[in-house]
Amino acid sequence: MSIKVENLKHIYNPNTPFETIALNNVSFNIEKGEFIGLIGHTGSGKSTLVQHLNGILKPHSGKIIINGVDITKPKMNLREIRQKVGLVFQYPEHQLFEETVHRDVAFGPMNLGLDEDEVNSRVKEAIKWVGLNYEEIKDKSPFELSGGQKRRVAIAGVVAMKPEVLILDEPTAGLDPKARDDILNQIKKLHNEYKMNIILVSHSMEDISRLVDRIIVMHKGQVALMGRAKEVFKESKLLTEIGLGVPQITVLVNKLNEKGINIKDDIFTIDEAKEEILKWMRSK
Numbered sequence: 568m569s570i571k572v573e574n575l576k577h578i579y580n581p582n583t584p585f586e587t588i589a590l591n592n593v594s595f596n597i598e599k600g601e602f603i604g605l606i607g608h609t610g611s612g613k614s615t616l617v618q619h620l621n622g623i624l625k626p627h628s629g630k631i632i633i634n635g636v637d638i639t640k641p642k643m644n645l646r647e648i649r650q651k652v653g654l655v656f657q658y659p660e661h662q663l664f665e666e667t668v669h670r671d672v673a674f675g676p677m678n679l680g681l682d683e684d685e686v687n688s689r690v691k692e693a694i695k696w697v698g699l700n701y702e703e704i705k706d707k708s709p710f711e712l713s714g715g716q717k718r719r720v721a722i723a724g725v726v727a728m729k730p731e732v733l734i735l736d737e738p739t740a741g742l743d744p745k746a747r748d749d750i751l752n753q754i755k756k757l758h759n760e761y762k763m764n765i766i767l768v769s770h771s772m773e774d775i776s777r778l779v780d781r782i783i784v785m786h787k788g789q790v791a792l793m794g795r796a797k798e799v800f801k802e803s804k805l806l807t808e809i810g811l812g813v814p815q816i817t818v819l820v821n822k823l824n825e826k827g828i829n830i831k832d833d834i835f836t837i838d839e840a841k842e843e844i845l846k847w848m849r850s851k
């Protein structure tokens with residue numbers, strides 16, 4: 568789906584002493600199938616922004632046009648929007664509540680009014696998509712799972728609704744590095760296989776730069792930068808001012824290039840860097 572955000576403004580508690588302008592003049596376009604990383608410091612407006620994209624929050628002014636339809640208009644069918652734009656909140660496992668994993672993942676598709684066979688096949692597929700073994704896990708209580716497994720089950724509940732846009736708000740918050748990498752790799756795989764739009768909210772440049780097509784950097788309720796990782800990292804001064812910085816691997820690659828070790832500058836993993844350095848050494 569194409570998403571166009573135009574001059575979005577959101578104010579919490581307007582006309583009170585607690586008034587906060589959380590989003591101000593936010594505009595950007597996302598193309599069909601794009602994988603976007605949304606990054607910014609705490610309080611920069613990321614969660615407020617993504618909650619507008621599936622109609623949970625209404626803007627003070629501005630428009631959100633999804634596939635040509637302005638979803639900020641009054642009387643929009645929000646059920647239809649939420650079917651197309653799935654949002655996985657921060658710490659989604661806190662919303663698991665059914666007795667078994669199967670029933671938890673089935674909850675969303677059942678609410679779409681699908682027949683039982685379709686629900687069951689979507690549940691199996693979604694659990695597989697998030698990298699879990701359906702037969703092993705289907706009858707377990709969500710509460711006996713590890714933190715990473717709970718998180719995947721919660722993500723499966725949204726994936727099973729087959730959204731055309733999947734938004735994940737800090738899907739790795741609070742997980743250990745292994746669970747974090749597993750979930751991020753699974754999300755990438757999901758994007759490769761299913762080609763839906765994904766919007767991944769993160770605090771970590773390191774995490775998103777290797778996964779996404781483009782990055783949107785939020786700062787104080789506005790879009791500070793937007794572009795491919797390589798372009799965004801050229802603005803290292805601005806990023807440092809915002810307190811984000813560029814990934815360590817980018818710093819390393821830039822230093823190597825300065826020293827005449829000429830390797831590609833759009834490298835975001837240590838393995839790619841190793842391979843490129845070896846290639847350079849063999850060429851000498």
Ligand SMILES: Nc1ncnc2c1ncn2[C@@H]1O[C@H](COP(=O)(O)OP(=O)(O)OP(=O)(O)O)[C@@H](O)[C@H]1O
Binds near residue numbers: 588607609612614616
């Ligand atoms: N429900 C609310 N009521 C009042 N102010 C809010 C509310 N939610 C967020 N804010 C304020 O709006 C601004 C943007 O917050 P938001 O949660 O969107 O930022 P964020 O970038 O998602 O932060 P984090 O990374 O911590 O989740 C902040 O100043 C925050 O204090």
